[in-house]
Amino acid sequence: MNKMLELKNLHKTYYTKHSNVEYEALKGISFDALEGDFVAIMGESGSGKTTTLNIIASLDTSTSGEVIIAGSDISKMGNKEICRFRREKLGFVFQDFNLLNYFTVKDNIAFPLVLLNRSKQEIDERVNDLAEKIGITKLLNKYPYEISGGEKQRTAVARALVCKPTLVLADEPTGALDSKNSDQLMELFKTFNDLGQTIIMVTHSLKSASKAKKVLFLKDGVIGTTLEKNGRSDEEFEEEIAGLLYNARK
Amino acid sequence: MKQTFWAKIAFKNIIENKKFHLANLIVSIFTIMSFYIFTFTATNKGLADVRGYTGLKFILMVGCVFLALISFVFKAYTNRLLIKRRNKELGLYAAWGLEPKHVNSILFFEALYMYLAYAVIGIGIGVLLQKYVYRVMFTLMHCDIRYAGDFSFNNIFISLGVFAVIDLCILFKNMISVSKKKIIALLKDETAVEPVKKLRASDILKAVIGVALIICAYIYVNRVDDFVNSLRTLVFAVALLFLGSFLAISSFVVMIELALKKQDKLYYRNTFFTTLAKLVTRTRNNALSLAVINILFTCVIVGSSSTIALYLGTERQASVAFKTDGEISLIDENRIPEVEEAIRSSAADTGLSVEGIWIAKRYAFPTAFNEKTGEFSNEYITGRNLPDIIEMMTVETFNKNEGTNYTLKEGEVLFISDEECPVNGLEGVNIYGNRFKVAQIAEGPIFTDIDNIQYAYKFHVIVDNDETLARVREDLLSQGNTREFRFSVTYNVAGSKDEELRFDERLNDKLMHIESIDYVDSNATQRQTRYARNSVFLFLGTFISLIFIMYMIFIMYYKQIEEALDDVGNVKIMKKIGMYSAEIKKCIFAENGILFFLPVVMAFCHVAACFALMKDVMKLFMLTDMDFIRLCVVLFCVGILVVYMLMYYGAYKVYSGIVLKEDSSV
Ligand SMILES: Nc1ncnc2c1ncn2[C@@H]1O[C@H](COP(=O)(O)OP(=O)(O)O)[C@@H](O)[C@H]1O
Ligand SMILES: [Mg+2]
Numbered sequence: 001m002n003k004m005l006e007l008k009n010l011h012k013t014y015y016t017k018h019s020n021v022e023y024e025a026l027k028g029i030s031f032d033a034l035e036g037d038f039v040a041i042m043g044e045s046g047s048g049k050t051t052t053l054n055i056i057a058s059l060d061t062s063t064s065g066e067v068i069i070a071g072s073d074i075s076k077m078g079n080k081e082i083c084r085f086r087r088e089k090l091g092f093v094f095q096d097f098n099l100l101n102y103f104t105v106k107d108n109i110a111f112p113l114v115l116l117n118r119s120k121q122e123i124d125e126r127v128n129d130l131a132e133k134i135g136i137t138k139l140l141n142k143y144p145y146e147i148s149g150g151e152k153q154r155t156a157v158a159r160a161l162v163c164k165p166t167l168v169l170a171d172e173p174t175g176a177l178d179s180k181n182s183d184q185l186m187e188l189f190k191t192f193n194d195l196g197q198t199i200i201m202v203t204h205s206l207k208s209a210s211k212a213k214k215v216l217f218l219k220d221g222v223i224g225t226t227l228e229k230n231g232r233s234d235e236e237f238e239e240e241i242a243g244l245l246y247n248a249r250k
Numbered sequence: 251m252k253q254t255f256w257a258k259i260a261f262k263n264i265i266e267n268k269k270f271h272l273a274n275l276i277v278s279i280f281t282i283m284s285f286y287i288f289t290f291t292a293t294n295k296g297l298a299d300v301r302g303y304t305g306l307k308f309i310l311m312v313g314c315v316f317l318a319l320i321s322f323v324f325k326a327y328t329n330r331l332l333i334k335r336r337n338k339e340l341g342l343y344a345a346w347g348l349e350p351k352h353v354n355s356i357l358f359f360e361a362l363y364m365y366l367a368y369a370v371i372g373i374g375i376g377v378l379l380q381k382y383v384y385r386v387m388f389t390l391m392h393c394d395i396r397y398a399g400d401f402s403f404n405n406i407f408i409s410l411g412v413f414a415v416i417d418l419c420i421l422f423k424n425m426i427s428v429s430k431k432k433i434i435a436l437l438k439d440e441t442a443v444e445p446v447k448k449l450r451a452s453d454i455l456k457a458v459i460g461v462a463l464i465i466c467a468y469i470y471v472n473r474v475d476d477f478v479n480s481l482r483t484l485v486f487a488v489a490l491l492f493l494g495s496f497l498a499i500s501s502f503v504v505m506i507e508l509a510l511k512k513q514d515k516l517y518y519r520n521t522f523f524t525t526l527a528k529l530v531t532r533t534r535n536n537a538l539s540l541a542v543i544n545i546l547f548t549c550v551i552v553g554s555s556s557t558i559a560l561y562l563g564t565e566r567q568a569s570v571a572f573k574t575d576g577e578i579s580l581i582d583e584n585r586i587p588e589v590e591e592a593i594r595s596s597a598a599d600t601g602l603s604v605e606g607i608w609i610a611k612r613y614a615f616p617t618a619f620n621e622k623t624g625e626f627s628n629e630y631i632t633g634r635n636l637p638d639i640i641e642m643m644t645v646e647t648f649n650k651n652e653g654t655n656y657t658l659k660e661g662e663v664l665f666i667s668d669e670e671c672p673v674n675g676l677e678g679v680n681i682y683g684n685r686f687k688v689a690q691i692a693e694g695p696i697f698t699d700i701d702n703i704q705y706a707y708k709f710h711v712i713v714d715n716d717e718t719l720a721r722v723r724e725d726l727l728s729q730g731n732t733r734e735f736r737f738s739v740t741y742n743v744a745g746s747k748d749e750e751l752r753f754d755e756r757l758n759d760k761l762m763h764i765e766s767i768d769y770v771d772s773n774a775t776q777r778q779t780r781y782a783r784n785s786v787f788l789f790l791g792t793f794i795s796l797i798f799i800m801y802m803i804f805i806m807y808y809k810q811i812e813e814a815l816d817d818v819g820n821v822k823i824m825k826k827i828g829m830y831s832a833e834i835k836k837c838i839f840a841e842n843g844i845l846f847f848l849p850v851v852m853a854f855c856h857v858a859a860c861f862a863l864m865k866d867v868m869k870l871f872m873l874t875d876m877d878f879i880r881l882c883v884v885l886f887c888v889g890i891l892v893v894y895m896l897m898y899y900g901a902y903k904v905y906s907g908i909v910l911k912e913d914s915s916v
Binding site: 080083086090094098100102103107112114115117123143145159 | 445447514515518520523524527528530531822823824826827828829830833
């Protein structure tokens with residue numbers, strides 16, 4: 001299978017403006033994800049998960065290292081090219097949904113397509129099709145402040161998928177949801193992954209991570225362990241992850 | 251706790267919120283400075299020597315009162331904007347356990363500091379500038395500068411007092427709202443901005459009412475023809491316009507925007523998408539401010555361009571006043587030689603040559619003319635609010651004064667109509683029962699005409715000879731009209747404006763000693779009194795317009811910051827989803843542009859539709875050259891548009907600076 005994403009020796013150092021303190025958030029991250037992969041990234045708070053994801057999504061830049069997505073090295077791209085790439089090839093799901101309040105659910109989902117100058121007809125088809133799959137058809141004409149957290153996150157997922165991205169990135173997508181809504185969201189991710197969508201997801205939840213095909217553990221800016229599911233059931237995989245985390249604590 | 255503690259907190263608060271307080275301070279400084287300069291000018295002894303002093307003083311006093319009133323309104327309104335933002339901060343104090351009386355202490359000290367700062371600086375600048383402002387005004391007046399350098403504490407006390415009262419009123423209002431609200435509720439006062447989803451029936455009704463009110467105001471302004479005589483109607487029209495504009499913006503414009511949103515082809519296009527979606531809500535939320543700005547703008551355009559037109563048109567007004575250099579009107583025919591002698595000797599004294607002296611016997615009185623039947627009577631069937639004037643004279647007098655050679659047979663008249671009331675095909679006239687055949691019709695104005703708002707139209711009936719004139723008068727006398735003949739002596743002297751002015755002063759001195767003189771007037775006098783009066787108008791108009799514009803900028807600036815702060819989150823999301831900064835800027839440019847220029851475009855409509863009002867006001871000042879007025883208005887509009895565009899660009903920069911501030915967390 002083709003490699004969808006390659007991270008090579010990624011470093012990130014933050015310089016705080018006021019004091020001269022440097023902080024090395026990433027200390028050489030390398031990993032690959034294949035086409036159709038489902039990778040979960042776990043790790044304690046402050047271990048660099050969001051930073052990693054933001055660099056992949058080119059919302060942030062690395063200090064050194066390479067990010068290669070579907071064969072193109074985004075660390076070598078110009079500003080406009082990156083934006084273009086992000087619009088066409090990436091979908092992002094955020095912990096705090098990041099929906100725009102002045103748009104309806106439908107327009108929120110359509111937003112990336114509008115940015116790509118797609119026709120109204122294509123927009124309608126894509127949005128309705130996705131809404132059907134995700135089960136939010138009834139909500140399309142509502143506004144974000146009128147729907148629940150779970151519904152908001154499903155809307156955000158629809159928005160992330162609407163451009164048929166090569167890669168979907170999700171930063172703690174279940175962080176603001178209760179367990180029922182979390183489960184539903186993970187089912188959704190799994191369904192799309194089964195359809196061939198590559199997903200990289202940061203999560204704190206064992207249950208969510210167990211749905212992935214591969215789990216990376218980040219600690220102090222480096223990848224500690226990597227677990228592969230290898231066709232085991234969710235429960236078995238969850239147990240293995242839990243065991244690892246338990247041992248790490250000791 | 252001690253009051254000094256709250257005093258310190260208040261001081262810290264002001265420094266921390268300097269972005270808002272500074273704008274407020276600048277506008278307040280300018281306002282109190284203008285007020286002080288107004289009172290100074292009105293009471294300065296130098297003004298007392300200018301012709302028409304009492305009138306000028308009155309105008310300046312009215313200016314002071316007006317300024318105090320608008321300051322109050324503006325301060326109350328901007329306070330409303332400021333306090334909204336501060337509610338959260340006040341709520342925080344409550345969370346720290348402060349009681350309302352402590353919060354009131356803070357509010358009091360804040361108001362005190364602001365007052366002291368702007369009053370001291372404003373009056374200080376006023377005192378420094380008063381001499382120069384005074385000089386500029388007298389130069390505009392074409393008068394010798396008679397600056398009485400005295401400086402009276404009275405004016406300073408009046409200015410301090412007036413603004414202290416204004417500030418106290420506002421402070422009280424704020425204190426009451428603090429104590430009334432459960433202070434903790436202030437914390438939650440951050441009302442989430444709800445987007446406008448779709449039109450409700452009430453919105454459509456409001457939109458219809460708004461547009462209807464504007465149209466009513468337009469019709470009303472164009473129908474009322476003695477506008478200047480009643481301030482009430484003017485206030486009423488402005489109120490209609492304001493209410494109409496507010497409803498139109500908050501509902502009608504929103505309706506249009508929602509309709510545009512329904513246009514899929516238009517709406518689902520890159521920058522249109524966010525722009526339109528945000529505009530709907532922003533328009534609704536800003537409707538009041540936009541309506542205020544719209545009215546301010548209208549006032550500034552009308553006020554400023556009319557005072558500018560008035561001033562620039564002074565020469566024009568003075569020269570249309572009389573066709574000759576001057577006129578003396580008297581009742582006793584036997585005194586005419588004395589008057590003639592006075593003219594000649596004054597000319598000799600000042601070294602000028604007399605070009606001509608004309609004498610006219612005139613018979614004039616107010617009446618009502620029916621242009622369809624040719625009837626003069628006392629019956630106001632014409633629907634005009636003001637009386638017409640009829641003036642009769644013999645054809646000989648007319649020819650002599652106008653340099654024409656009309657001839658009339660017995661029973662015939664030459665009818666000269668008002669240029670604004672043509673009477674084509676009139677065959678005969680009936681002057682209270684005296685019938686004449688109209689031999690010829692001509693159009694005014696003629697040598698006796700002075701524009702004057704006090705009558706509607708002026709008509710001249712030129713009869714064949716003196717006997718006819720005497721006969722008509724006798725007949726009317728028997729009907730109870732006691733108006734007598736007037737003799738007017740008009741003259742032309744050759745000289746420059748300055749020479750004519752000296753001649754005029756000389757002549758006036760001499761005429762004082764002649765009895766039976768009805769009135770004396772001349773272009774030189776007219777020019778002087780008009781320059782004086784128009785300069786005062788220009789002076790007031792400029793200051794008040796500047797204050798309006800400053801408040802406009804202040805409101806806009808304030809709103810920009812407020813909205814930008816609310817928009818930061820949205821822009822972050824837009825960036826994350828992949829919008830380029832350039833695209834976001836384009837959206838902001840379009841949104842702000844529409845919000846900025848909406849009130850201006852509406853104001854231009856208002857001005858165009860209410861031009862009749864300006865025309866009336868101008869006519870009062872004998873400026874009847876409409877093309878000239880129009881030119882002044884258009885040029886002023888272009889000028890202020892340029893200023894406004896710069897302002898818009900500045901506001902756009904402020905806004906995009908706030909929302910696109912490089913933030914490493916994105
Ligand atoms: N903009 C920033 N400036 C300075 N330090 C940052 C910045 N963003 C993150 N960090 C630091 O980098 C480390 C990793 O952060 P992050 O990737 O957000 O962790 P997490 O795994 O919780 O998502 C943290 O210690 C954080 O304090
Ligand atoms: Mg994180």
